Each structure stands twice: as C-alpha cells, then as structure tokens.
Amino acid sequence: MSTDAMDLDSASISAPRVQINLSTRDPTLSVPLQSLRVPTNLKRYGLSTLVNHLLETAKPIPFDFLIDGQYLRTSIDEYLTQAGLSSEKPLDVEYVRSQLPPTYIGSFEQDDWISSIHLSPSPSSSILTGSFNGTAQITSLSGDVLVRTVPMHTHSVKTVTWISPPSPTNEATFLTAGIDRTINLWSYTPSADPSSTVQASPTTSYISHKSTITSLSYSPSTSQFLSASSDHTIALWSTNSSLLPTSTAPTSTSFSRKRRRTTSKLPTTERKGPLTVLTPHTAPVSQVIHSPDPTAAYSVSWDKSIITHDLVTSQVVDTRVTQHALLSIATLPSLNLIAAGSAARHITLHDPRASSKTVQSAVLRGHTNAVVTFARSPESDYVFASGGHDGCVRIWDVRSVSSSTSADEDGGKSGGSLFVIKRESGGGKVFGVDWSKDVGLVSVGEDKKIQVNRGEGMADVSVLEQS
Known part of the structure; x- marks a missing residue:
C-alpha cells in the first residue's frame, strides 16, 4: 500500500x-x-x-x-x-x-513517612500502605481511611502485601513486617460505610528473622509467602498455620522496649515459625519475589547477587553476580527478563534462565540515587516504573535500549526513561510504587503522601521528550 x-x-x-x-x-x-x-x-x-x-x-x-x-x-x-x-x-x-505521560491526579497525607504500598485488584482498588510509625492503613481512592491496624509492631513497618483483598462477601487479610523482625497477619471485615474506619485485628505472628524484614512476596496459587531480611536470610511460610511449627522466639529488642512502655499491652496472637529458611546470601537481602512459576523465586542482596531459588527443594538454581549492591527486583515474565535496581543509581535487565550466557542484557540510566522499588505497567509487557531515593518515579520501555547510546560497563545496551514523575510536595525519597489500570501509578515516600498519577486523554496529549 x-x-x-x-x-x-x-x-x-x-x-x-x-x-x-x-x-x-x-x-x-x-x-x-x-x-x-x-x-x-x-x-x-x-x-x-x-x-x-x-x-x-x-x-x-x-x-x-x-x-x-x-x-x-x-x-x-x-x-x-x-x-x-x-x-x-x-x-x-x-x-x-503511545505511553501516556502520567499527570498528577492528587495525594493523601498520612501521619509519618510511608514505607510501602500495595494496591488491591478491582473492584475494591483499596490502597494498603505501611508506615514508619509502626502501623498500616487502607485508604480509598477518595482519600478516606477505611482500615487502621492496632499498635502491634514495636517499630517501623517496612513492607506490606495483600493476602485476600477486600470483597463484599469475604473477610480481608494482609501481611505487615518491618524493623521489629516480626511478620503479622491481619484480618478485617470491610464496612459498608466508607466514612467509617474499621480496626484490623492481628491473628498470627510469624517469627524467625534476627534483623529487619525488608520484603514480602505472596503466592495465591500456593498460599505461601516469602520474607527477606537484613540478617542475610529468606524464610518460606504458609498462611495455613497448621502447617507451621509453633515459635517461641523472643520478639522484644532494645529499641522496642522504650516504645512499649508508652503503649497499651500488645494483642495476643498465634506465633509460628517458617517452613524453611534459605541462606545463600552473604549480606542483607533487599528483596525477594516469586517468579511466574510459584515454585521458584528471585532475590537480590547487598552482596551484589541475583539468586534464583527452587522453593520445593530449597536449592539455589542460579546465581548472577553484578557490579553493585542490589536493592530491588521485578519480573517481566513475558520477556524472560528481570529488572534489578542498584545502589549505584541504575537498573540492569537480566535473563534469569540458566541457559543465558550474559550476566546482564541492558542498563537503564536516569535515577540520581538508589533505585528501591518497581511496578509493572498493567497495560504493556514492555513498560515498568521505578522509584528512587532521588524523589522521582521513572517510566521505562525495555524496547527503548540501544547500543548506540552510552554503553554500560560490559559494553552492552543502555537506555533512558520515557517519563519522570516528581513529588508534588517538592521533595523527599520515594520508598514504594504500585501501578494498576483502575487507580493509576501510585507512589509513597518521605513526604508522608500517597501520590496518584494517571494517564488521561491519550489522543489529546503530546508525548514528552525522553529524559
């Protein structure tokens, strides 16, 4: 034609x-x-x-x-x-x-720094966040606080994840974990009145780690979840308490005792230990995630390595050693790629399959501080977002890499971000980001705000220059 x-x-x-x-x-x-x-x-x-x-x-x-x-x-x-x-x-x-530049929609402020975020799927689209004040809360898209946790954690919550998102007929459950080395399972019944705030109750405490818990990953198909810790270990757990051993490990720490004197008595929960503990890393584990196959997982660490785990045998399948400490990881399953965020400010793309001959496929540059969080686009297999301590969220397209741009240390391909989202508050580190089709791209951080950005009016928007 x-x-x-x-x-x-x-x-x-x-x-x-x-x-x-x-x-x-x-x-x-x-x-x-x-x-x-x-x-x-x-x-x-x-x-x-x-x-x-x-x-x-x-x-x-x-x-x-x-x-x-x-x-x-x-x-x-x-x-x-x-x-x-x-x-x-x-x-x-x-x-x-065309990937639409996400415009600022609004933000909701909380009482303290917000460490982590997880959006529930439709139709509820509730925003679960963890806070440095030791609590978690669930916020609606209109900014109403739907659920708060009781003071159970004795220090900052570092990571949260949904187990059973809210629905009109079922009880909702989620996990929280953080500096006090304890994972807590919470449950609540959603209220029909969006203006009222429900209090979530802790049901089970999972105890094994000897230092800060940095990350959680839940697999609905196996009803198991993973936790990563600064103690160099990864623990595997089940939400079916009957499968877990009873734990008698202490939970108090030197920094928590002072706070306990100023709070009411902590609720009583069932205390459980892990199914197994994985110990292949030699430094703090920054994040662990399930692979598309729920019987496998990937983890990244300050020891500069990306490790693939077989969760059935508890064995290491593959180890990739990079040049920098790694802080975050995400899968791009349809492309057989994983993205790893580094303390050196860049993102590396890797083919995790054992048959891959290269340590990394490409380097993405743009952040000016550590890259600590990722979220995949809900609409494109090739697009994802990253958040960093530079106070920015960047959107990337893995098709936009070229050997003609500045090459990485291994002489491979590199690329730049499509768009940059800055904090509407004017500054502060980004600690968490998530992305859904219904809600948009949501980020949280040091400014105590949940910030929502969303692409609207695709046909009427001129595409921005690459950053």
Missing part, C-alpha cells in the same frame, strides 16, 4: 522519500510486512496517521516509533542527519502504542 493513497500536504509530497520497513511486537496491531516509501519530513504524528490508515482503525490509535531502540522525537530527516545515515538505506521502524 502506498502512502500516496493518504492525504499528504504539499510539503510532504515534494519532500525526499526514504524506504521504511514497519513492524510491531503487538500481534493485535500487526500489518503485513511491507516496505513503504515515505516523506523524510514525517514526524510521529504523520507516521501514526500512516499506521492507522494501514490498520483501517475505526478510531485513531496514537503510536510511537522506535528506530534502533530509540524513540523518534524529530522528523525522519533530522534523525537521519543526527545518526549520519543516508536516505538511500531502508530504515527498520517499530511502532508501539
């Missing part, structure tokens, strides 16, 4: 032409592979019009375009000039749905 069939202005008709080979990785938007000769003065909008014409879409879909792993932000002619390429050579052009 020729672009002559389209309505082109006189400048485009008279402009030099270049052959492009259009392709996409989205099978729902593919067109038969073909070469087209297009005016070199076309920019993103003109190319987007072309693709919509080829797809015969009823309603225009905004597209972005990648050439050699870089988003096209100029005309094709300007790109050719900057890259030192001739218009006589065909260009391979990949088209992707």
Whole structure:
C-alpha cells in the first residue's frame, strides 16, 4: 500500500522519500510486512496517521516509533542527519502504542513517612500502605481511611502485601513486617460505610528473622509467602498455620522496649515459625519475589547477587553476580527478563534462565540515587516504573535500549526513561510504587503522601521528550 493513497500536504509530497520497513511486537496491531516509501519530513504524528490508515482503525490509535531502540522525537530527516545515515538505506521502524505521560491526579497525607504500598485488584482498588510509625492503613481512592491496624509492631513497618483483598462477601487479610523482625497477619471485615474506619485485628505472628524484614512476596496459587531480611536470610511460610511449627522466639529488642512502655499491652496472637529458611546470601537481602512459576523465586542482596531459588527443594538454581549492591527486583515474565535496581543509581535487565550466557542484557540510566522499588505497567509487557531515593518515579520501555547510546560497563545496551514523575510536595525519597489500570501509578515516600498519577486523554496529549 502506498502512502500516496493518504492525504499528504504539499510539503510532504515534494519532500525526499526514504524506504521504511514497519513492524510491531503487538500481534493485535500487526500489518503485513511491507516496505513503504515515505516523506523524510514525517514526524510521529504523520507516521501514526500512516499506521492507522494501514490498520483501517475505526478510531485513531496514537503510536510511537522506535528506530534502533530509540524513540523518534524529530522528523525522519533530522534523525537521519543526527545518526549520519543516508536516505538511500531502508530504515527498520517499530511502532508501539503511545505511553501516556502520567499527570498528577492528587495525594493523601498520612501521619509519618510511608514505607510501602500495595494496591488491591478491582473492584475494591483499596490502597494498603505501611508506615514508619509502626502501623498500616487502607485508604480509598477518595482519600478516606477505611482500615487502621492496632499498635502491634514495636517499630517501623517496612513492607506490606495483600493476602485476600477486600470483597463484599469475604473477610480481608494482609501481611505487615518491618524493623521489629516480626511478620503479622491481619484480618478485617470491610464496612459498608466508607466514612467509617474499621480496626484490623492481628491473628498470627510469624517469627524467625534476627534483623529487619525488608520484603514480602505472596503466592495465591500456593498460599505461601516469602520474607527477606537484613540478617542475610529468606524464610518460606504458609498462611495455613497448621502447617507451621509453633515459635517461641523472643520478639522484644532494645529499641522496642522504650516504645512499649508508652503503649497499651500488645494483642495476643498465634506465633509460628517458617517452613524453611534459605541462606545463600552473604549480606542483607533487599528483596525477594516469586517468579511466574510459584515454585521458584528471585532475590537480590547487598552482596551484589541475583539468586534464583527452587522453593520445593530449597536449592539455589542460579546465581548472577553484578557490579553493585542490589536493592530491588521485578519480573517481566513475558520477556524472560528481570529488572534489578542498584545502589549505584541504575537498573540492569537480566535473563534469569540458566541457559543465558550474559550476566546482564541492558542498563537503564536516569535515577540520581538508589533505585528501591518497581511496578509493572498493567497495560504493556514492555513498560515498568521505578522509584528512587532521588524523589522521582521513572517510566521505562525495555524496547527503548540501544547500543548506540552510552554503553554500560560490559559494553552492552543502555537506555533512558520515557517519563519522570516528581513529588508534588517538592521533595523527599520515594520508598514504594504500585501501578494498576483502575487507580493509576501510585507512589509513597518521605513526604508522608500517597501520590496518584494517571494517564488521561491519550489522543489529546503530546508525548514528552525522553529524559
């Protein structure tokens, strides 16, 4: 199909032409592979019009375009000039749905720094957060505090995760853990009145770790969860208490006794020990997550390693040693990739399969301080967000990596972020981020605020420059 069939202005008709080979990785938007000769003065909008014409879409879909792993932000002619390429050579052009710049929607303030966040799935879309004041709470999208925990933790909560999200018919449950070395399971019955605040009750305390618990990961398919700790260990637990041994380990610590003198008596809970404890790391474990296969898990540590665990045998499947201390991890399952955030301010992409011959696939740069949290896009397998101690959330597209940009230490590919989200409050470290289609991109941190950003009005927004 020729672009002559389209309505082109006189400048485009008279402009030099270049052959492009259009392709996409989205099978729902593919067109038969073909070469087209297009005016070199076309920019993103003109190319987007072309693709919509080829797809015969009823309603225009905004597209972005990648050439050699870089988003096209100029005309094709300007790109050719900057890259030192001739218009006589065909260009391979990949088209992707435009990623909308997330605009600021609003924020809700809490009493103390917010350490962690986990969004419940639809239809409730409740926001579970953990706080440095030792409590957790659940907030609605309108900012109402739906649930608070009683003072059970004797120090800061560092991590939270849903077990059974709220529903009209079932009791809701979630986990909290932190500096006091204890994991607590909470339950509550959602109230029909959104203006009233329910108090969650602790039912079980899980005790094993000898230092701060840094991360939790729950697998619904196995009813098991993992915890990572600064004591260098990872523990595996079950939400079925009958499968766990009774624990008699003490929970008090030197820093908690002072706080206990100023609070009421702690609630009584069932105390349980782990199914097993994994000890392959030689330094504090920053985060542990289940792999897409719930019988396996990945962990990252200050010992600079990424370890793949077999949870059935408690054995190490694979170890990747990087160049920097690692603080966070996320899976990109459809791409067979994991992203690891480092204390050295960058993100590395890795193929965790044992057959992979490379330690890392690419490096993503942009953060100016430690990268401590990740969230996958709910709409694209290739897009994810990261949060850092630089006070920013950045959005990345793993297709936007190129060997032509500044290379990483191993001479591989590197890339930059699509968008940067700053704190509306003006500053403070970002500690947690989560992303859902219904709520948007939600981040929390040192400014005590839950900040919501969401992309709206896709067709009416101009795509920002790469940062």
